[in-house]
Amino acid sequence: MTSGSAWILLRMITLKNEVTLSAVKVVTALAFLTGMLLSARLWITDRSFPLVPFWEWIPILRPPADYVLTGLMAVLLCVIIVFRKHTLPVFLFLAVYLTVAVQDQNRLQPYYYMYCLILLATCISQRNQEQKTEIALNTIRLLFFGVYFWSGIHKMNMQFAGRILTTANHLLPAYMTDFAFGQHVMLLIPALETSLALGLLYSRTRRISVFLLVCMHLIIITGLLLKRWNLIVIPWNAALIVLVIILFGEKKYFSSVGKIFSPERSLIKAAIFVLVILMPAFNFIGYWDHYLSFSLYSNKAPYAIIYLGEDHVQSLSAPVRQHVKTMHGKPYLDLTYWLIDETNTVPYPERRVYNKVYEYVCGFYTDSCQAELKIYKGQQELY
Numbered sequence: 037m038t039s040g041s042a043w044i045l046l047r048m049i050t051l052k053n054e055v056t057l058s059a060v061k062v063v064t065a066l067a068f069l070t071g072m073l074l075s076a077r078l079w080i081t082d083r084s085f086p087l088v089p090f091w092e093w094i095p096i097l098r099p100p101a102d103y104v105l106t107g108l109m110a111v112l113l114c115v116i117i118v119f120r121k122h123t124l125p126v127f128l129f130l131a132v133y134l135t136v137a138v139q140d141q142n143r144l145q146p147y148y149y150m151y152c153l154i155l156l157a158t159c160i161s162q163r164n165q166e167q168k169t170e171i172a173l174n175t176i177r178l179l180f181f182g183v184y185f186w187s188g189i190h191k192m193n194m195q196f197a198g199r200i201l202t203t204a205n206h207l208l209p210a211y212m213t214d215f216a217f218g219q220h221v222m223l224l225i226p227a228l229e230t231s232l233a234l235g236l237l238y239s240r241t242r243r244i245s246v247f248l249l250v251c252m253h254l255i256i257i258t259g260l261l262l263k264r265w266n267l268i269v270i271p272w273n274a275a276l277i278v279l280v281i282i283l284f285g286e287k288k289y290f291s292s293v294g295k296i297f298s299p300e301r302s303l304i305k306a307a308i309f310v311l312v313i314l315m316p317a318f319n320f321i322g323y324w325d326h327y328l329s330f331s332l333y334s335n336k337a338p339y340a341i342i343y344l345g346e347d348h349v350q351s352l353s354a355p356v357r358q359h360v361k362t363m364h365g366k367p368y369l370d371l372t373y374w375l376i377d378e379t380n381t382v383p384y385p386e387r388r389v390y391n392k393v394y395e396y397v398c399g400f401y402t403d404s405c406q407a408e409l410k411i412y413k414g415q416q417e418l419y
Contacts, residue, residue, distance in 0.1 A: 053166065053169040053170055053173060054165075054169050056169075056173060056282055056283070056286065057158060057169050057172055057173055058120040058121070059282055060154065060158065060173075060176060060279060060282065060283065061116060061117075061120050061126075061154075061155065061158050062117050062120060063275050063278050063279055063282075064151050064154045064155055064275065064279070065113045065114075065116045065117045065155070066113075066117065066275075067147075067151060067271050067272060067274070067275035068113055068148065068151045069110060069113045069114070070271040071145075071147060071148065071151075071268055071271055071272070072106070072109065072110060072113075074267070074268045074271070074380050075145075075268055075379050075380045075381045076106075076379075077378055077379045077380075078140075078142065078143060078379040078380075078381050079102065079105075079106040079109075079136060079143070080099070080102045080103060080106065081096060081097065081098055081099065081102050082099060082102075083355075083378055083379070084353065084355035084356045084358070084359065084374075084378060085142075085374055085375045085378050085379070085393070086392065086393055086396040087139055087140040087142075088140055088141045088142060088384070088388075088389050088392045088393065089138060089139050089140065089141070090138045090141060091138075094138055094139055095139075096139055097136075097139065102136075105132055105135065105136055106136070108132055109129060109132050109133060109136070112125050112128055112129035112132065113129060116129060116155070123158070123159040123161075126155050126156070126158060126159050127159065129155070130152055130155065130156060133148070133152060141384040141386070141389055142375065142379075142381060142383055142384045142389070144327065144328075144384060145327065145381055145384075146327040146328075146330060146332055147268075147269060147271075147272040149327065149328065150179070150183060150272075153179055153308055153311065153312070154176055154179065154279075156304060156308070157172050157175040157176045157179065157304060157305070157308060158172055158176075159172075159304065160172040160175060160302050160304050160305060171300045171302055171305060173283065174295055174296045174300075174305075175302070175304065175305040175308055176279075176283060177236070177283055177284065177296050178296050178297065178305070178308065178309060178312065178313070179308055179312050180233075180236065180279070180280060180283060180284075181233050181234075181236055181237065181296070182233075182312030182313050182316070182330070183233075183312065183330050184229060184230070184232060184233035184236070184249070185230055185233035185234070186312075186316040186329060186330040186331070187226075187229060187330045187331075187332050187334075188226040188227065188228070188229030188230030188231075188232075188233065189226070189230055189316075190226075190316075190319070190326075190329065190330065190331035190332070190334040190336055191225070191226030191229065191333070191334045191335075192223060192226045192227065192230075193334065193335065193336060195334075195335035195336070195413070196222075196226065196333075196334050196335040196336075198222075198335075199335050226334075228248075229252070232245045232248055232249050232252075233245075236249075236280075236284050237293045237296065238293070242284055243285075245284070246280055246281060246284050246285050249276075249280050250277050250280065250281065253273040253274075253276055253277045254277070256269075256273050257270050257273050257274065260273075266376065266380075266382065267380065268380045268381055297309070297313075311328070312330075315328065315329070316328070316329035316330060316331075319331055325384075325386055326385050326386070327384060327385065335413070336413065337385035337413070338385055338386075338387065338390070338411045338412060338413045339371070339372050339383075339385065339411070339412055339413075340371045340372075340383070340390035340393070340394075340409060340410065340411045340412070341368050341369065341370050341371065341409075341410050341412070342368060342369040342371065342393070342394055342397055342407050342408070342409050342410075343366060343367075343368045343407065343408045343410065344360065344366075344367040344368060344369065344397075344406065344407050345406030345407065346365075346366070346367060347406075348401060348406045348407075349367050351400045351401055351402070352397070352400050353400065356369075356397070356400070359373070359374040359377060359378075361373070369397065371383050371390060371393055387411060390409060390411055391409070394407065394409040
């Protein structure tokens with residue numbers, strides 16, 4: 037399908053603003069519900085990977101309370117889908133999600149974070165219904181701009197370029213096999229993603245930006261299916277395809293850049309502006325988390341491995357031992373594979389999370405802890 041024919045299909049979408057906002061809410065709630073089903077064990081406490089609360093004083097809800105809250109989240113999502121014009125179910129759902137998220141930072145996955153911001157934007161309140169709907173849609177468009185813009189910016193590093201080059205090396209022409217040259221060429225990929233974010237803001241570039249973003253998500257979905265890795269983000273990418281089309285593909289959509297970025301006397305829009313436009317910049321100096329900055333697949337986020345003493349593996353509980361791997365005769369726990377094997381999600385990539393998991397593993401030792409935590413970024417050891 038050419039970009040011209042794809043845009044013809046997009047121009048056929050002529051929805052009223054109220055219908056568009058309802059569609060956004062339904063797609064978002066369905067995507068969240070699908071993600072919950074795929075990561076069912078993430079939401080309960082009965083698992084081998086420890087919960088990592090944001091603060092030590094936060095109580096951890098044990099069964100059956102965790103099952104009740106998880107079920108309540110699912111029910112509220114269904115209510116949001118059915119009663120699309122009501123905001124109370126959304127606020128109740130966000131309150132319950134916040135309750136379970138503060139008990140385990142690994143529940144603050146970037147897709148759940150984005151879904152929550154979209155749902156929050158649908159609750160913008162104004163006296164004039166038509167104005168309220170327009171502000172809500174422009175807030176969500178602002179959110180999409182921020183996600184794509186910062187996702188591209190964070191990928192502009194040589195670690196990301198090197199990983200893409202290594203992965204696609206057998207598909208590239210001979211003149212690009214020079215690693216240094218190839219790395220610089222690969223930096224065009226995040227530059228393109230950032231450019232597409234900017235392209236969404238202007239009518240002349242919007243159609244090609246929507247088309248290329250849809251292609252990007254389709255490529256991501258295909259790659260994940262072929263590698264059978266991190267499959268939980270497939271519903272996220274599928275939802276983004278639908279949402280970017282209905283938000284930016286309507287032929288009646290001609291909101292100016294000023295309207296998209298203007299606070300428009302809305303506290304919710306102002307808050308989302310701060311979270312998705314301003315705060316991600318602080319990730320570069322270590323003051324804002326990677327996932328909250330949309331630093332996704334950028335090779336910037338750290339990952340962790342806990343190396344175990346050869347004679348101390350049996351000290352671990354049986355469920356934890358199932359995730360122990362061996363390399364060159366040395367046992368270790370790869371935290372990424374441990375959590376993804378158990379919950380279909382990857383760990384929240386922050387040092388404080390890895391330190392807490394390390395403390396949990398050390399708790400199995402009766403004497404001094406024989407485990408050693410190593411935190412890496414790419415191939416480089418950080419700590």
